[in-house]
Amino acid sequence: MACFTFFKFMMVLFNLLILLGGLTLLGVGIWVSVDKGLFPQLLSLFTLDMQFVKVGFFCIAIGGVLVLLGVLGCCGAHKGSKCLLLLFFSIILIIFIAEVAAGTVALAYSSFAEGILKAWATFVLKNQYGSDPVVTKIWNSTMTELNCCGFTNYTDFTDSYYSEQSEGSYPPSCCQLDTAPCSQQQAWHSAVQGCFEQLLEALQKHANIVGGIAVGIGGLEVAAMLVSMYLYCYLDNNVS
Structure with a gap:
């Protein structure tokens, strides 16, 4: 029971951080989309003049996904909902697979x-x-x-x-x-x-930092999946 309480606390804490990050991105995205000042103009330069990516909308979309994840994780852990925990696990798994696939494609088609x-x-x-x-x-x-x-x-x-x-x-x-x-x-x-x-050359000099950040994000995602699956299995066994 003590182990379950610890994992439940960690799950809530982790998802509160995700929720705060998502709200921050939402705020930045809305500001960039509405404000016509210099900084949004600098960001809009990276739309590649082809309108493939709008930085403001991109931040809003990513922020919305993070907010959704944070709410799902917190509610799932706090209320002991197997459905929400499973949904949280599924979304994190999809994101993790997409990141691995994107990294593989980036390496294969870098030229x-x-x-x-x-x-x-x-x-x-x-x-x-x-x-x-x-x-x-x-x-x-x-x-x-x-x-x-x-x-x-x-x-x-x-x-x-x-x-x-x-x-x-x-x-x-x-x-x-x-x-x-x-x-x-x-x-x-x-x-x-x-x-x-x-x-x-600058990226090569800081390759360890970039790699460390990537590994850290991947590790957090794996940890989130393990914790959510542990809580799901615990609740499933108790209900059974």
């Missing part, structure tokens, strides 16, 4: 995903950099912080809107020399790395 990302970034740099202030500010900050130029290299700005408007020059980040403007020849001699390569 394909890189091609899509490159096509999008190249389009944005050639057509929106220099004309869209939000896009320009984000890329300038990224290139300055990472000491990089474009997505692949300086050629991303060749025949671009920015280049045409600046008489064939390139962004200052593409040249290591302090002289302005940054010409194509100077950019070629500088050979500044593209931001994608810099991001990959």
Whole structure:
């Protein structure tokens, strides 16, 4: 009985955290969807100009799922409902399988995903950099912080809107020399790395942290499934 009480307490506590996380995401999602300020505009940049993903709606959807999970887990543990516990276990299991499948696909088709990302970034740099202030500010900050130029290299700005408007020059980040403007020849001699390569190097440096977070999330999901199934089996045996 003491073991059952402990697992019940842990189940309620764990799902309260899930519920709080879901409510936070819901709040952020609603704010991003309603507010037209600078920060939502920065987030909306990652809709890839194809309307595949709306950040606000995405946060609302994920937050709603987390709130549902939190309510199911808390009510199932507190009321001793086998139906709610089984439903909670099923949803967590589906999410876990989806995450494993997504990770496997990402590893198997990483080069394909890189091609899509490159096509999008190249389009944005050639057509929106220099004309869209939000896009320009984000890329300038990224290139300055990472000491990089474009997505692949300086050629991303060749025949671009920015280049045409600046008489064939390139962004200052593409040249290591302090002289302005940054010409194509100077950019070629500088050979500044593209931001994608810099991001990959940064990810590789922090691979242990990223992997640890992924393992931690997976561990929490497995723990939640084990606890919910233990409570379900305990209640099933007592009812029987």
